[in-house]
Structures are given as structure tokens and as C-alpha cells.
Amino acid sequence: MTVDRKALDALYPVAEKQAARLRTRTGKTLDALTLKAARDRGLEASDFAITPEALRLQAEVAEVAERPQLGENLRRGAELANVPQETIFETYELLRPGRARDKAELLALAERYRREFDAPESAVLIEEAAEVYERRNLYRKRF
């Protein structure tokens, strides 16, 4: 395993090396995020929410740095970036032990991630959980 230092140095820090590829959710560049813009009410809270593109760029960095699992996590993050907050909480809650009633409930959730949010990697994670939870009896009622 040898990390390609040159490739990595050309990518990271992304804010310095790949600033041209970065946009906020409202399409602004990093340079546009100034105090003056904030004072003039030219910024929105969503300007400080990461984009799926930035997350995929960081996944690429992680993979070049030989951290494949971190890369996968960041790719799942990219998928979840556009998933509404409440859905995130519901999904997390349902993945906790004893919340989903059966395997079908989790499989349906996975399907929703695939269809509604175009989130295949996250769907795979949920499907995997669905299998293991059944084998380990994790659909049992906890409260």
C-alpha cells in the first residue's frame, strides 16, 4: 500500500486545491462567504450546509488516502445530504434494536431510500441490517 502523495496533494485541502469545484447549496463560491455578505443579508443558513458534491470529493480524497471505509461512509453521507432531517431521525430510530417489527419493515425502508432518495449505498446498509437483525432476533420488543 503506497498512498499516491502527489494525487493527494493535488486534491487536499479541497478548500485550497479544488476551490473551483466547490459551490454552496445556493451556488455561491467559497470566496462569497464573507462577513460583509452576512451583514447585507446575502447569505442563508443553507450556504453552510455541505453538498453531496463536496462529500463525494472528500470520499475521493479518503480513497486516495487508502481509507476505503471512510470513503464509503462519506459516499453514504453524500446520499443522505438531501434526505430530510425528520427522515434521518426516523431511519436511525428504526435501525435501533427492537424498533422495527420485522424484516419486511426494514426492507421497505431500504427500498424507499433506493427509490425516493436515490441512495443505493444506504439502502444496502439497511438491507444488511434487516438480515442480521432477523438472525439475531433483534425485532423483539424492547419497550
Place this chain on the structure above:
Amino acid sequence: MEDDSAIWHGLEHRMGEKLTQGRIVEPGKQGELTDNCPIGLGCFSHVVFERSVLVAVLARISSSPSEEVENTKTRTAAWRMGARAGILARNWEDTAMADDGALNRWRRYDAWDERPLRLDKFAPESPADGFCAAQSPNDPAPSICIENDTVVEMDGVAAGDFDMIDAFIAAHTIDAEVADEAMALDSGEFARMLVDIHVPRADVVRLARGMTPAKLAEVLWRLSTLELTFAQAKLRARKTPANQAHVTNAKDDPVQLAADAATASAIGFDEIETTMRVAENSWSNALACTIGAAVGRGGTLFQCSSEEAEELRLGMAGLTSYAETVSVYGSEGSFIDGDDTPWSKAFLIASYASRGIKARCTSGAGSELLMGFHEAKSILYLEARCLCVQRGIGVQGTQNGGIDGAPVTASVPGGLREILAENVMAALLDLECASGNDTRISESEIRVGAKIMPYMMAGTDFICSGQGSIPKYDNSFGASLFNAEEMEDYMLIQRDFEMEGGVRHVPEDELMALRARAIDALEAVFDELGVASLRPEQKSSVLTAHGSKDTDTFSFAEVRRIASALQAQEVTILDVVIALEKRGFSDVAQNILDLMKQRVSGDHLQTAAILRNGRVLSAVNDPNDYAGPGTGHQISPERRAEIAAIRDVLSKDEILAWAARDAADERRRYRLEPTGTAQAGEAPGEVVIGLSPAFGGELHRTTGEALLSDVLDALIGGIEEGGGTSRLVRIHHTADTSFLGLSAARLSGSGIGIGIQAKGTAVIHKSDFYPHMNLELFCQAPITDLSHYRQMGRNAAAYARGEDPEPVSIPYQGEALGSRYHVQTSLIYAIETALLDPAREPEELRVTFLDRR
């Protein structure tokens, strides 16, 4: 047992008296026990360990005569138990009744009992109960079997029998490409690679990706504490070590949080973490810490440990920048009890990434033990499972090293070695490691200091996670290993060994200015948001407060109102930035904005990211490249100066300034005038006092704080009281006490002389002695007072008459006099030696006291 006579025989044997009427003393009175009184042996089995328990037991015996006899299987055991109880009972009785010196107990144990260490309790090694640091007989042997890139067996368990942790590790952690190679490698060989400077970090990190939990546990336990420390230095992900602080208080007071966050951030912590006494106060806590941290300096990452969904909301609002409390456990039972699974945690970690929030998991020795699901496995093996899950989740880092389970882990043999081993394992798995040291594992300050040493020597991504920057009682996580009280001790350890501890001393006036500004900034934001206003007394009480006991501030109800108002308004960090900018805190607003811009690039989501001087520093662009001396992290000259700058650094100028002040005083008190070269005296009762070169000239006060005029007065007065006469000479050729004394003695008609240095060190010498022999030596000047000097004079006069007086005894209580006085002593002595003139003869001196005699 049917009869308890054996116990009584044992008891009588040791009590040294017949106990037909078993006389046993209980607190405050004497009780009576009859021969047929059954004894609760369950209690007696503890008696051997603690006297206080005995007292309780004795009280219990006399009040509960019907207690059942238990737990004693043989007469011998019963006798022994009685005998032990007897020893303790007698000691207790003796101590209680009279201090007659005939105790059966060695008093050293009394001294030991007084030490804070005795509050710590320890556990025997007991693998069946989970009290086993490593290598439990129940740990599996390392194994792996891979078919078609799929793990079909791991650590002796077939895939069909995997619990959820095995299943997750097999699916997400084990790198099938290197597994066979890595597992075939001899554990001893791999352990040597970990400490071999010629084997690059990348090589061992690659192999570790193919290792199972049992293999990792086996490998790490091949390393001694020393080797683990070395391996940590080599394996740490980020080259530059850092540190994290806790900022909390017992009142959840946002004003104090802002001031303390500014303090912590200025001291150098790269991350600060808060939590609440009352969960609902999270928004107020988070806002206050965010503002305060940005006042201290730019780039400090901040988190608010809270319920998962709440923490994510705070992060979304920009009020926090990282999360740390995503807990992972090493047994299925404890994972489920913790209300999670590896998949729910993997989803949560991805969710944090999706919101641009840096995250790390938390695991650590002893949590499975505390939760009652240890499966009789060793602590290290269970933690290996935790770390493998984390690697599989794809989280960038971990907070491990005991954490809340550190004290229970510290109670078993090798417990702290285990904690170190699990931190190294995290680094080996290429995770950012915030290495615990965040729980007070002991009441003993020595154990605390020892605990931190390997971490400071090696350097970790975050040495503490976190260090208490506030007093122990204000720490809502519970006391940390090091706290505000011990902050300067920590800084000193950093300075002593020139290790990177991640903190610096900031002068008090600078800190006060920062605290004031943080309070003003918070006030401005509160005002702009219309959630609260601060009273002047409130602000001033917080400004100077060591902790919340000193503050006159919001009530819990008021804090809750502020927190719910912030939440109701859905305040975001942008509102805070705008408010700060509007009210003239543009620099603070800019610091927060710079932190927020990380959200756009996500650079801080890479492994071990911190922000320094507006730039991200992570394992990607600051990779640890340690490969032996001169490589890896080096302390720069600027940083070295920062580490060196602490309080109580005495300079020569300071010593001279003290001397100048004393000189003015002393000129009014006495005069020393040279009257020519000193001659040998002939008077038989004469004692010659030889003064050092700077005595009364450049220097005027002993290290014991006595003015030299008073010292001289006492010596001369003592000699006269002893029936002798005194003569004063100034010695120019030496400043050494022995030679001062011998030179004086050689000039003395009686052959007895006193030599004394300006710092107060003195000797009574005799003219025919070898130089380094003496009659009496007073080498502990800091605790030598005027009465001692007077007695010294009396004794010298007695020696001059040929008598044999009782030497002067200076009561020494074991003070570390060197640490207190040697800086001063060295500087003073250098002033003396600078005046030496080897060729100059001693001079006769005339002393005139101007204000007395």
C-alpha cells in the same frame, strides 16, 4: 458451622485474654459478648482488610446476637479468622483507650491509611467475572477463513453463528485481500514491526486491515508499556498532537461557559466539549461555548454532548462542529443495552457526514463490564471488537481508552497497560485517537500523573478527550484526569520533558481580557436575539470566577427559558455571526465564519482534522511520518518558548531587586566596617564568625527570610549568653560553608569558628578538623530561624569552653526544599562566587547596630 468455639479461641489467642465474657469494644463504649453468641462470619471475612469495617462489625455483633454463622468451612479457617479479628480488635482498643505505644499494628499503615490512594478500591483478576485486562482464557484464538472474498469463519466462529458484531466486522472491516497474509504473520513478529523504525507506518496499517479482533488483541499484548508508548508515537494518525477540553459548569450558566470556553481555547485546546446538568439547556450551552471559543481564538472545534437527535439538530444549526459520543460496544448484549447496533451507528455516522459535522465514535475498556455483558472475555479483546466495528463503520476516529470505564479498568492488574494498548490499537487501525484521559481514575495524584505520562511522551491526536478546563465540581462529565486545579501541573510536565501536551500558559491579564470580551460578546448576541440581558454584578462575578460556586448568575429556570427561546427561534450560526458583526465583534464573527466555511469544503471530515491558523491539519496533509530520532513531530523553537513560559520563573534581576530593597532597610539597622587584615586571636573563649563575601554587602536576607543584621545579632548575642566573646571577619577567598567555618576557626583563639553564607547556611567548625568535618552544620537555611542562630552562638561558646552541648535541632518536616529554594539559592550563590578573590586575606570587621543594643 455448628459451633463457633474455634473463632473464639483464635480471638482469645490474639486478644491475649480469656474471653469467657467476650469483651469487645465498640465505638464510644464497651460492649459485652457472651460465649454462646453466634457471629456473622460473612462480615468477619472482611474484617481482615480494614479496621473501620471491624468497628462496624463489632458494633453489629453486639447489637445482632442472632446473626447466622456463615461461610466458614473448617475449624482452622474459623480459628484464623478469629485470630485476625483479635489482632484488629486489640489494636482498635489500644488506639481508642490509650496511646501506650504497644500497638500490634505497624503505624506505617496508619500513615498509609491517611493517603488519598486508600480511597481507591481494586479488583482481583477474575476472568469469569470479566476482571481481566487481556488474554482471558475465554478469549478466542485468532483465526480466519475466507472463501470467495467472504469471511466464512472468524476467531473460531462460523459465519452462521456470528453475532451482530462479528457479522458487521466480517462484512465491513476485514480486508479479504490482506487477511490471509496478515493472519499468517507471527504475532511476535508483527509486534516487533510496530516498534521498528525501519518499518513504515503504512506497512503495519495495511496488514492490520486484515486482522481479526483476537489477532489484534494478541499482537498488542506482546508489547510492554514502554513499547506501546513508542508504537503510539509511530502510529498516531496526525503528525501534530493536540488536546481537547471539557467546558461545563454546575449551573449550566451560559455566561460562565462563554468565559471558560474563551479561556480553554486561548490556552490551546483544539476541541472543546460541553454537556449539561439539565438536558434541555443544550441550545444555551452550545451557543455560549461557540461564541466563547471564537473569542479565545479561531478554529477551535466545538461539540455539545447530548441525546443523538438533539446533537444532530444543534450541528445542523451550526452551533456545534463535531460529535463524539457515538458509542460502540464490544459485546452484543451491551450493544443492545446501549440501544444501538453497528448498523444504526453506521447510519448515524453517515448522517453526521451528510450534515458536514466531524464525528468520532466512543468506546473503551470496561464499558461491557459496567453494563454486565462481558461474556467473561478480556477487556482488550472486547475493545478490539469495538475498534473493528468503528473501522468498518468508516468513522474517521475514535474516543477510546477507558473513558467512563477507565476507573474499573484501572482496578485490575495491568489495567492501565490495557488502556494504553487499546489506544495504540485505534491508531493501528488508522483511526484518529482521542485517547481518553478524561476520567479521574484515582484519588492519588501520583497515579494520575503516572497515567498521563505515556500519552504525553508519545503524543496522540487528542491527549485528553477531554481535559477539565474547569474545576472538578463544575465538570458535568465528572472529574477528568486533569482539571482546572491541576492545569499548571500539566503545563509543568509538558515543560519538564519538553513534550507536546497541546496547551500553553497565558498571562492572567490576557485571560481576564478574553473572559471579559467573551461575556460582552454573549451579552450582545443575547440582546440581539432578545433572549436575555445580563446584570453588571452577574458579569463581574463570572469574570473573576474560578468556578460556579463564585458566580451570581442565572437560575436553572432562567437558563431553561433562554435555551427554549433559542430553540423556538430556530437560531442558526448565521444569526449569531450577524449579531456579533453588528455589535462590533467582527473578529469573533470572522472566526465563526471561517469555521462554518469548513462545512462547504468538508475538509475537516478527513481523519484527525483540526484547524490551526485558519488551515485544516489532518492525517491527509499532516501525516505522521515518525521514523526515529529527528523525524515526526518536532517542537519548534517558538513552541518551545511557549511551553517554557510558565509562572514563578525567578530571574537574577528579581533577586537583585529584592536585595536592593533590603539594602535600604539594612543600612538603617547596622554598619559593617573593615578595620584591616584579620589576625589570629588568642582569647580562649573567643568565637570567630566568618562572613561570606556578599554577606551584608550585596545580599541582605537568608532564604529563611531573616535579615542578616538580625542573624548577626542572634549569633553574637548567643555567643555572649554562652559566656564567650565574638569577633567578626570577612572572608574573601572562599564562599564555601566548610572553608568559611574552618578559616574562621583557624583565626579563633579557642579554635572554634562559625562560617556563614548570605543565604543563611552556617557551620560551627574547629581549627584542627578536616575541612569537611564539623561540629554542627546548618544546611537547611530556609527553615533555620533566629532562635536557631542564637542557639548556634551559645553552642559555639560552649565548644570554645571545651563543653559538649546538645546540637541544635532544626525541625524538618520533609519539605522539598530544593524545589522551593534552589533557583534562588543558585542565583544568590553566584553573586557570592562572583566576589571571590583567592589571594585576599580575611579582614577584621567592626559591627555597629544602629537601632538596638
